[in-house]
Amino acid sequence: DTGVSQDPRHKITKRGQNVTFRCDPISEHNRLYWYRQTLGQGPEFLTYFQNEAQLEKSRLLSDRFSAERPKGSFSTLEIQRTEQGDSAMYLCASSPQRYNSPLHFGNGTRLTVT
Amino acid sequence: SQQGEEDPQALSIQEGENATMNCSYKTSINNLQWYRQNSGRGLVHLILIRSNEREKHSGRLRVTLDTSKKSSSLLITASRAADTASYFCATDDSRHNAGNMLTFGGGTRLMVKP
Numbered sequence: 001d002t003g004v005s006q007d008p009r010h011k012i013t014k015r016g017q018n019v020t021f022r023c024d025p026i027s028e029h030n031r032l033y034w035y036r037q038t039l040g041q042g043p044e045f046l047t048y049f050q051n052e053a054q055l056e057k058s059r060l061l062s063d064r065f066s067a068e069r070p071k072g073s074f075s076t077l078e079i080q081r082t083e084q085g086d087s088a089m090y091l092c093a094s095s096p097q098r099y100n101s102p103l104h105f106g107n108g109t110r111l112t113v114t
Numbered sequence: 115s116q117q118g119e120e121d122p123q124a125l126s127i128q129e130g131e132n133a134t135m136n137c138s139y140k141t142s143i144n145n146l147q148w149y150r151q152n153s154g155r156g157l158v159h160l161i162l163i164r165s166n167e168r169e170k171h172s173g174r175l176r177v178t179l180d181t182s183k184k185s186s187s188l189l190i191t192a193s194r195a196a197d198t199a200s201y202f203c204a205t206d207d208s209r210h211n212a213g214n215m216l217t218f219g220g221g222t223r224l225m226v227k228p
Contacts, residue, residue, distance in 0.1 A: 004156070033215070042202050042218035043157065056215060091156055100145050100164070103216060105156030 002026075004106035006092050012112045013082055020078045021109045025094030032075050033103060034067055035091040036060070043091055049075060050097070082113045120203060120222045128227050133190040135222040137203030138183075144208045146179055147216065148188050151200045160188075160201075165208070195228045 005024040013019050025032045030051050035043035046065070048056045051072035061067075064082075069075040079086055089110050093103040121136045139146070145164045149157040163170045163179045163186070170177045176189040190197055200223050204216040 035218075040220075042204075042220050045215055045217065048215055093157075100162060102147060102159035102162060103149075103157070105149075105158070107154075107156045110154075 004092055004094055004104050006090075006106035006109050008109055009107065010110045010112075012114065015082060015084060015113055017082055018078065018080045019082060019111065020076055021090055021092075021111075023075045023077070023092030023094075023106060025074070025092070026104055027073075029094035029096050029104070030072065031095045031097060031101075032069055033093045033095075034075070034077050035093065037089040037091055037108070038087075046077075079111075082111075084113045087111055087113045120201070120219045122222060123220065124223045124225075126225045126227065127193055129193060129195055131193055131226075133193050133197070133224055133226070135188045135201050135224070137186045137188070137219055139186075139203070139205045139217075139219075140184065141205070142208045143181070143205045145206060146177075146186050147204045148175075148177060148186075149202045149204060149218075151202065151221070153199075157202065190224075193224075193226045195226050197224060197226045199224060 007022045032049045034046040037043040045058050046061050047067050049069040052069050064080045067077045089108040091108045093105045095101040095103050119138050143165050147162045148160045151157045161172045161177050163177050174191045179186045200221045202218045202221045204218045
């Protein structure tokens with residue numbers, strides 16, 4: 001169990017640019033979640049996959065955001081035409097499909113939009 | 115939106131003292147979980163309490179749940195400097211449990227002074 005891995009750890013981009021983050025979940029976990037966390041706040045749910053299927057998306061996830069999990073393993077989160085309000089920590093988590101399983105989080109990608 | 119609200123938002127205590135954090139939530143739940151987050155890192159699961167449980171212990175942690183008041187508390191006994199972190203409660207929503215999707219509160223920032 002190597003834990004949930006996220007890349008990059010930090011990303012600084014200029015407003016209007018596109019960015020893509022990657023998440024590698026724990027290999028046995030078929031559920032994968034993306035959360036966003038701004039300074040001093042708790043994580044806010046963005047989207048969730050079970051295997052390769054994206055089963056839930058938050059209203060927070062505007063059409064500039066897209067997430068994929070093409071083979072049910074790693075996932076990518078892309079933000080197009082970034083805005084300063086997108087600056088946040090983007091957290092990925094995974095869990096097995098068992099009921100009441102806790103989430104295992106990665107250390108996040110810190111995005112700064114200048 | 116935040117489902118849970120923690121109280122207090124910040125807590126500063128001396129090593130060896132007990133720390134109590136409270137969480138309130140809004141919807142019916144299947145379970146409530148507590149997570150810990152060190153600065154700049156991902157969240158780590160601490161303990162899960164089911165809606166039909168009233169109290170649960172894990173090491174120096176004690177969690178209570180009062181579903182009639184929609185509230186929970188986390189007690190850390192004999193605190194250590196290493197307990198310094200932010201603590202978040204998280205709930206699912208029993209009305210539509212989308213694959214263990216969790217909603218987090220705003221967190222309590224605990225500082226334990228040596």
